[in-house]
Amino acid sequence: MGVLRTRVAGVVALLLLALTVGLYLGGLLTLWLLRQPAPLHFTTYVEYWQALGQPDWQPFAGKIRLAGGLGFGLPLLSWAIVAVLILKPRARAFHGDARFASRGDLARAGLLKPSPEGVIIGKAGGDYLYLGGTRHIVMTAPTRTGKTTSIAIPVLLTYRHSIVCMDLKGELFQHTSGYRAGIGQTIYRFAPYAEDGRTHRFNxxxxxxxxxxxxxxxxxxxxxxxxxxxxxxxxxxxxxxxxxxxxxxxxxxxxxxxxxxxxxxxxxxxxxxxxxxxxxxxxxxxxxxxxxxxxxxxxxxxxxxxxxxxxxxxxxxxxxxxxxxxxxxxxxxxxxxxxxxxxxxxxxxxATNACDFDVDVLRRRPITIYVVIPPQKLGEARRLLNIFFSTVIGQNLRQTPQDDPALKYQMLLLMDEFTAMGRVNVLSERISLTAGYGIRDLSIIQSLSQLDATYGADEARTYITNHAASIVFTPREQRDAEEYSKMLGDTTVKRRTRSTGKQGTSYSHTEERRPLMLPQELKELPNDEEIIFLEGCRPIKCRKNWYFKDRRLKQRIVPPVAVRPISAAGEHPMPGKTRQAIAAAVSLALAACASPSISNAAAAESSAAVHAAPAIGVKAQHVPSTLSNGCRP
Known part of the structure; x- marks a missing residue:
C-alpha cells in the first residue's frame, strides 16, 4: 500500500510538471507562429487564449489552437506513457524478487533522520543510518571485525540519552567519557577489578x-x-x-x-x-x-x-x-x-561495599556508566556482571514513562560480549516488555551458536526475534553464513542459452532461482561493509562507520574523565584541592547570601576551584561567574 501511494504521488507530480512545460511550450509556439517579438512569460499562452473571444483575433484562432495542442500535447503524451509504466502492476518474479534496500527504502524506514535517541547503525552514501524510537538491536560480529570502532564508539559519541555499557578493555571509557561529560552527562566508571583502584563503587x-x-x-x-x-x-x-x-x-x-x-x-x-x-x-x-x-x-x-x-x-x-x-x-x-x-x-x-551512584535515576537524568572488566577477569566477573545488569534492568522496570513524566530519558544497554555474563534471566524473559519502559538493548555477540549455548536454541531465537534490527558483520561460521543467506531471500535470474543445430542457431530464455547472496559470498563480505536486517524494510547493505575515518567523530575524541582511586577501605580520599574547592564554594555561597553582589574576580576564583576538584560522579557543566541571590536556608 505504501509503495502504491508513492507511485501515485509521483504520477501527480509528473502531471504538474507536464502542465507547466505545456504552458511555456504553448506560449513559445504561439509567439513563433504569430511572428510576435514579445517576451515569453509563464502566462503568455493563457493571455492569447483569453483573446480568442475578441473579433480582432479570430483570424489567428487556428494558429493559437495549434500552438496549444502541440505545446500541451507533447508533454501530456509523454506523461501518459510514463504514468502507465509507473502504475502498471509488475509481474511478480516466479522465484522471488529479493534485493537490497534503496535510498528511498532507507528514507521510508526513517533511517536517514537524526534524533537524540537515534542509535547509529551504519553509513550509506555519506549519511549516518539512525535507528530511532525504542527498538532493540542485536549485532553479530566475530572478533577483530571492528565492532568497537564502528558501532560502540560512534554510538557513545552521538547518543544523547543514558547509556550503561560493558567496556571490556576500558577502550570505550578512554575514547568517549570526556565527550559525554562535555554534553552534560554524569560519568561513572565501575571497574571493580582495577588494580589501581580507579573505580566508582556499587553495592x-x-x-x-x-x-x-x-x-x-x-x-x-x-x-x-x-x-x-x-x-x-x-x-x-x-x-x-x-x-x-x-x-x-x-x-x-x-x-x-x-x-x-x-x-x-x-x-x-x-x-x-x-x-x-x-x-x-x-x-x-x-x-x-x-x-x-x-x-x-x-x-x-x-x-x-x-x-x-x-x-x-x-x-x-x-x-x-x-x-x-x-x-x-x-x-x-x-x-x-x-x-x-x-x-x-x-x-x-x-568497590562493592558501598555505592557512588543510584541506578534508579538513569531514566531521570543523562548518565553514562562504564562497566570496565579486564579480559583476563571475564570468567571471574561473570556472575558479578550478571548481577549488575540484572539490578540495573530490574530497578528500571517499575514505572513506565507514561506513569511518571519525570522519566524523560531512554536507557541504552550497550553490552559487548553479551554472553560473557551468562544467562541474564530478567532480560531474556522481559525483552519484549523493556521497550515500553524506555529501556533499549544493543547486544553484541560473536556468533549465533554462542547465543544458543547460553540460552538454548529456542530461547535464543526468541531473543533475536524481539530485536527490530540485526547487524551482521562478515561471518566466519558456515552455519551463520547459511542462516543469513536464507534471511536475505532469493531473486530470479534470467539466463539466455544458445543452441546450434542443423537448422541453425536458436536462443532460449529461462528463469532460475538464486540467493541474493550465497553463503560463500557472505563470508567474503569486505571488512568495511555490513548487512542490516530491519523489520519492515528490505535488507540493507551499507558501510561500517569507522570513527577514526569520520572527521566529525574524530573531533569528539577528547581526554577521558579523571577518576580518583579508592582506598583499601573503600573510601575516595579527599585531596587538598577538593577541600579548597569546598571551602571556596561555601565562602562564595555565604557571600552571595550576605551581599546582593559579588565581585567577578572572587566568583571566577571560586569557580576555578570548583572546576579543579574531582567529583565522585563527574559531570562537565558551565559554572557562572556570579551566583544568584536565591540561597536556600
Missing part, C-alpha cells in the same frame, strides 16, 4: 527494598544468579546454597534494620550511613558472616538465633542449616562460599 544490595517481605524475593534472585542450576550437578547442593545465602543476607539486613531503629549514631554524631558503616550487607560481609568467628560456625549461628530482631523466616532457615549433619553442613557452607570468595580481594570488596 547491589543497596538497591534492595526496605520492606523485608520484598527483600527476601530479591535475595532469592541474587541467589539464583550466584548459584545457577548446572547440568550434571546434584540440585540439592544448589538449593541449599541458595537457602543459606538468603538466610545470611536476611540476618545481616535485619541486624542493620535493628541498628537503624535504635537510631545509632557514628563517631561524628551523625546517623549511621550504609556507605560508611561496616554492618550494612555486602557480598564480602555475607562471606565473612558465613565463616563465623574464630570459634565453631554452628555455635556462632546458634548464638545469632538468640537475637530478638531475627525474623521467623530467617530463624527457620538458620535452624534448618544448623540442624544438618556435620559433613552435609560443611559441604553446604563450602558451596555457598565458593562464588563469594573473590570478594575477599581488598579492591573488589572496596
Amino acid at each position: 547491589p544490595l543497596m538497591a534492595m527494598s526496605s520492606d523485608p517481605r520484598v527483600r527476601v524475593g530479591e535475595l532469592q534472585t541474587l541467589g539464583a544468579i550466584l548459584y545457577p542450576d548446572e547440568p550434571g550437578q546434584d540440585p540439592f547442593w544448589t538449593s541449599q546454597s541458595r537457602t543459606a545465602f538468603v538466610a545470611f543476607g536476611s540476618y545481616l539486613f535485619e541486624a542493620w534494620d535493628d541498628k537503624v531503629r535504635q537510631n545509632l549514631h557514628g563517631s561524628d554524631g551523625r546517623p549511621i550511613d550504609p556507605n560508611t558503616h561496616d554492618a550494612f550487607p555486602s557480598f564480602e560481609r555475607i562471606y565473612r558472616f558465613s565463616a563465623g568467628d574464630d570459634g565453631e560456625l554452628k555455635a556462632f549461628l546458634q548464638a545469632r538465633l538468640k537475637e530478638p530482631f531475627v525474623s521467623t523466616t530467617t530463624r527457620a532457615a538458620l535452624t534448618s542449616l544448623t540442624g544438618m549433619a556435620e559433613q552435609t553442613f560443611a559441604s553446604v557452607i563450602a558451596t555457598t562460599q565458593a562464588p563469594l570468595q573473590q570478594f575477599l580481594s581488598p579492591i573488589l570488596a572496596a
